[in-house]
Amino acid sequence: MMEFLRMGGEAAYVWSAYGITLAVVLFNVWWARWTHHQALERARASSSQSRAPRKPTVRHVE
Amino acid sequence: MRLPRWFHLLGSPPFVYGLAGRLVPWLGTIAIVLLLVGAYWGLAVAPPDRVQGEVYRIIFLHPQVAYISMMAYVVMAVSAGIGFIWRIKLAHAVAVTAAPIGTTFTVCALATGAIWGRPTWGTFWQWTDPRIMSETLLLFLFLSYLALRAAFEDRDKADRVSAILAVVGVVNVPIIHYSVIWWNSLHQGPSFMKLDKPSIAPEMLPPFLIMIAAFTVCFYWLLLNGLRGQIVERERDTRWVRQLVEGREA
Amino acid sequence: MSAYAAIVRRDARVAMRRLGEAANPLLFFLIVTTLFPLALSPSADELREVGVGVLWVSTLLSSLLALEGLFRSDADDGSLEQLLLSPVPITVTVLAKITAHWLITILPLIALVPVLALSYSMPLSALPIMLAALVLATPTLSVLIAIGAALTVSLRRGGTIVGLLVLPLTAPLLIFGTRATDFGLHDEPVAGPLYLLAAFAAFALALGPLAIGAALRVGVE
Numbered sequence: 001m002m003e004f005l006r007m008g009g010e011a012a013y014v015w016s017a018y019g020i021t022l023a024v025v026l027f028n029v030w031w032a033r034w035t036h037h038q039a040l041e042r043a044r045a046s047s048s049q050s051r052a053p054r055k056p057t058v059r060h061v062e
Numbered sequence: 063m064r065l066p067r068w069f070h071l072l073g074s075p076p077f078v079y080g081l082a083g084r085l086v087p088w089l090g091t092i093a094i095v096l097l098l099v100g101a102y103w104g105l106a107v108a109p110p111d112r113v114q115g116e117v118y119r120i121i122f123l124h125p126q127v128a129y130i131s132m133m134a135y136v137v138m139a140v141s142a143g144i145g146f147i148w149r150i151k152l153a154h155a156v157a158v159t160a161a162p163i164g165t166t167f168t169v170c171a172l173a174t175g176a177i178w179g180r181p182t183w184g185t186f187w188q189w190t191d192p193r194i195m196s197e198t199l200l201l202f203l204f205l206s207y208l209a210l211r212a213a214f215e216d217r218d219k220a221d222r223v224s225a226i227l228a229v230v231g232v233v234n235v236p237i238i239h240y241s242v243i244w245w246n247s248l249h250q251g252p253s254f255m256k257l258d259k260p261s262i263a264p265e266m267l268p269p270f271l272i273m274i275a276a277f278t279v280c281f282y283w284l285l286l287n288g289l290r291g292q293i294v295e296r297e298r299d300t301r302w303v304r305q306l307v308e309g310r311e312a
Numbered sequence: 313m314s315a316y317a318a319i320v321r322r323d324a325r326v327a328m329r330r331l332g333e334a335a336n337p338l339l340f341f342l343i344v345t346t347l348f349p350l351a352l353s354p355s356a357d358e359l360r361e362v363g364v365g366v367l368w369v370s371t372l373l374s375s376l377l378a379l380e381g382l383f384r385s386d387a388d389d390g391s392l393e394q395l396l397l398s399p400v401p402i403t404v405t406v407l408a409k410i411t412a413h414w415l416i417t418i419l420p421l422i423a424l425v426p427v428l429a430l431s432y433s434m435p436l437s438a439l440p441i442m443l444a445a446l447v448l449a450t451p452t453l454s455v456l457i458a459i460g461a462a463l464t465v466s467l468r469r470g471g472t473i474v475g476l477l478v479l480p481l482t483a484p485l486l487i488f489g490t491r492a493t494d495f496g497l498h499d500e501p502v503a504g505p506l507y508l509l510a511a512f513a514a515f516a517l518a519l520g521p522l523a524i525g526a527a528l529r530v531g532v533e
Contacts, residue, residue, distance in 0.1 A: 036291030
């Protein structure tokens, strides 16, 4: 196991490469979820905005 | 000529949203399984290389990620072109989704390439290596696409202008690629500059191929995943999105 | 007179009236090629080797400066819409504008290169090849920069982004142009790169205006 982690002394190279790749994939997963969530939030906000009762735009003229 | 029904359905945002939603879990599972199997095989099962020792194991990441980054640009350019010519909004949505995925994969390719270069070539960066130059220029092409999009407030204009840029870019990609290879062929100087990746021994081939499949599925998984967010964003004020959002609240 | 010639003459005349503006890229070229030896402190031999690359990159950047605003004045005063509506195909108009600007701003630049090349200790024998390569490469360069200019025509600060859009695409031009010049410098066969530059030019001049026209249409609406 230790031998596996050491990667013949070149652990830094192998693991950083695999680590960066993993990070990139995870970032993209997060980004997709995040933008989806943001879009749904904005849709929710604009939907409730149109449903909320609005004040009448006509004012009494004295 | 009557087009099949599915052809028209593919232009319908709610349909694609639902379809993508159903496909995403499957693609995700397949991608993760393939990635884990490929990584395990490449790291633990495949024997060390005669010349490069353990460091060669980056061969199960770097070429695949680089290949996907180029594929991402093509996907982006083709869908942007389709969106421009036939005015299909969903096609533009695909292009926009592909761009950040392609950009991050390009960065990953350059990073893993540099990490691999240090122990094998002796240096992190070799300007005269054609693949580094090609990939770096590809990064600039992605960044310029993103920058151009960001400069426009009107989404429709941004879509169409960046589509032109993407198509011009994709035509250039093979030209750039072969120019750089020719340019490098002039520099066959000291042998330490050679981009000798180890020739694939039979024990190393399966994980290499598995990782190609893994990253390809992963790309499409990420693409469909991101596409859903794009669709909701673009269709924010439509009835089907309102129903979707209210349905979720219920 | 054909529409093409008419537009070339008109644009050239307009540019001549603002000769100061047309001279800016030229001055930029001179300054940049002066800064490099200052920064590098090279020996005469190093200068010769670096000179090829420096002069080409400077040409690239100066051309960018010259052409990134190609459509801006027309967009500002509304004549761009008129050009798009006119019976003259926009591709012809675009080619005419590029020709005019190439004649007024790029050709003088190319004419200056021999002087600067000599200042970079390059032998006289290398000059014809270098000039040939520049004459073949700059039309493509102009088309590429015009694409960037067209894509950004409706943006307020479009000029800053044109470089980012266009310069990566100019890599092949740079590669073949510098290598041709280098081969000329070392008495190696130059036909290959020069033919390729000519092919790029033909390709760019044929297809580029289509992209430029499309971009202008989007920009104007």
